[in-house]
Amino acid sequence: MASAPQPIAVIGTGYVGLVTAAGFAELGSEVWCVDVDADKIERLKRGEIPIYEPGLAESVARNAGRLHFSTELSSALEHARLLFVAVGTPPTYSGDADLSAVHAVVESMPRSDHHALVMKSTVPVGTGASIKRIFSEHGKDGSAYVSCPEFLKEGSALQDFLEPDRVVVGDDGNWAGDAVVELYEPLNAPVVRTDIASAEMVKLAANAFLATKISFINEIANVCEETGADVLEVARGMGLDQRIGGHFLKPGIGFGGSCFPKDVSALKQLAGNSGYHFQLLTAVIEVNELQKRRVIGKLQKHLGTLVGRRVALLGLAFKANTDDMREASSLVLAARLQADGATVTAYDPIAEDEARKRMRGVQFADSALGALEGADAAILVTEWPEFAELDWSEVKQRMAGDLLVDGRNFADREAVQGAGFIYEGIGR
Numbered sequence: 001m002a003s004a005p006q007p008i009a010v011i012g013t014g015y016v017g018l019v020t021a022a023g024f025a026e027l028g029s030e031v032w033c034v035d036v037d038a039d040k041i042e043r044l045k046r047g048e049i050p051i052y053e054p055g056l057a058e059s060v061a062r063n064a065g066r067l068h069f070s071t072e073l074s075s076a077l078e079h080a081r082l083l084f085v086a087v088g089t090p091p092t093y094s095g096d097a098d099l100s101a102v103h104a105v106v107e108s109m110p111r112s113d114h115h116a117l118v119m120k121s122t123v124p125v126g127t128g129a130s131i132k133r134i135f136s137e138h139g140k141d142g143s144a145y146v147s148c149p150e151f152l153k154e155g156s157a158l159q160d161f162l163e164p165d166r167v168v169v170g171d172d173g174n175w176a177g178d179a180v181v182e183l184y185e186p187l188n189a190p191v192v193r194t195d196i197a198s199a200e201m202v203k204l205a206a207n208a209f210l211a212t213k214i215s216f217i218n219e220i221a222n223v224c225e226e227t228g229a230d231v232l233e234v235a236r237g238m239g240l241d242q243r244i245g246g247h248f249l250k251p252g253i254g255f256g257g258s259c260f261p262k263d264v265s266a267l268k269q270l271a272g273n274s275g276y277h278f279q280l281l282t283a284v285i286e287v288n289e290l291q292k293r294r295v296i297g298k299l300q301k302h303l304g305t306l307v308g309r310r311v312a313l314l315g316l317a318f319k320a321n322t323d324d325m326r327e328a329s330s331l332v333l334a335a336r337l338q339a340d341g342a343t344v345t346a347y348d349p350i351a352e353d354e355a356r357k358r359m360r361g362v363q364f365a366d367s368a369l370g371a372l373e374g375a376d377a378a379i380l381v382t383e384w385p386e387f388a389e390l391d392w393s394e395v396k397q398r399m400a401g402d403l404l405v406d407g408r409n410f411a412d413r414e415a416v417q418g419a420g421f422i423y424e425g426i427g428r
């Protein structure tokens with residue numbers, strides 16, 4: 001009989017940490033989860049899931065017997081050799097990654113010959129080398145280090161964990177790298193076993209490339225608007241070319257979320273700090289910032305001034321199937337609209353609580369129709385499936401105006417126009 005997979009620890013129980021913990025528990029490991037947020041740990045102990053992620057609550061409940069939650073590292077150290085680190089690495093004011101949480105974990109490591117830090121957090125290239133140097137300076141040479149970047153997408157995170165396109169393991173060729181590879185073996189995914197710096201770069205380069213694809217198609221969309229082409233037809237024609245591929249060729253109101261904006265900036269800063277000016281990424285970031293604001297121009301084209309206008313935002317989360325509001329385009333939009341004198345109403349089926357923490361002066365409604373009531377214009381911000389079900393004739397009766405700006409090219413244009421709306425998509 002095959003022996004049970006080894007127990008592990010996960011430090012940081014946010015989107016990545018909790019999914020990693022649930023995922024390895026699904027594969028049979030005992031998982032010792034640690035977080036500095038005592039409130040979060042208490043909720044997890046009660047079986048409450050602090051974030052919205054499809055399938056996660058069920059998975060945590062199913063594996064409750066294998067998942068242990070604590071604010072203390074001691075039990076984790078006692079039971080597990082591999083400590084997966086999934087703490088946040090948010091951007092600093094300069095755009096560099098803030099590694100203070102990572103360093104707090106490094107400092108809390110005891111002297112030990114049989115523990116390894118396995119870095120899931122996204123960190124600049126060179127972080128592994130500097131952590132190993134710190135280990136050495138503090139007499140913790142016995143601790144091993146593995147870079148194992150995470151590629152999951154919020155909204156399908158657990159599925160992505162269980163069915164990864166690849167697993168990247170960067171290490172010095174010691175026991176810890178072997179142990180990480182062994183843990184992932186049941187998933188039958190291609191494994192890229194490499195050095196630590198290359199593993200760190202794979203993550204940053206992959207996200208920067210995807211962000212580049214989005215900014216590229218957004219610029220094509222903007223040119224389509226000037227020339228009469230339909231960007232959806234263009235993206236379809238491009239995407240069928242296997243050298244290009246159809247993923248991430250969806251024009252919209254710019255990328256947001258907790259990863260792309262910060263990881264693109266972090267790579268640009270990393271390059272700059274190393275003496276290389278990464279020109280392409282400068283453009284990717286700028287295009288994205290401008291894209292978020294183009295919607296305002298579309299409103300002004302039809303409404304003239306926005307002073308005193310009522311504008312409804314349909315969806316607030318940075319994408320569907322998540323409650324994550326970090327760097328969501330809706331934050332920029334709401335602020336711009338208010339600065340131009342408009343009143344903003346909003347509805348999001350899941351992200352309202354997170355949105356309330358980050359937005360000021362926005363009137364939140366309990367339903368899409370509630371937000372649309374009396375609005376001069378509506379902006380479809382997040383492609384929540386329920387917005388595809390809207391009865392646009394009813395919406396038309398509720399609204400004061402007749403303008404829909406579809407920031408995701410998500411609504412049925414013919415149905416919207418058929419109900420008497422002016423429809424403004426992106427790039428068509």
Ligand SMILES: NC(=O)c1ccc[n+]([C@@H]2O[C@H](COP(=O)([O-])OP(=O)(O)OC[C@H]3O[C@@H](n4cnc5c(N)ncnc54)[C@H](O)[C@@H]3O)[C@@H](O)[C@H]2O)c1
Nearest residue numbers: 012013014015016035036037087088089101104121122150
């Ligand atoms: N969210 C994603 O889609 C995603 C995908 C791939 C990679 N990543 C990367 O994974 C990392 C984590 O991202 P996230 O979205 O899960 O962040 P998050 O903010 O949701 O979670 C981070 C957690 O770490 C905890 N924490 C902070 N300092 C700690 C410490 N010293 N000890 C223990 N716990 C601590 C926080 O309380 C929080 O619960 C980041 O580097 C991110 O770039 C995120």
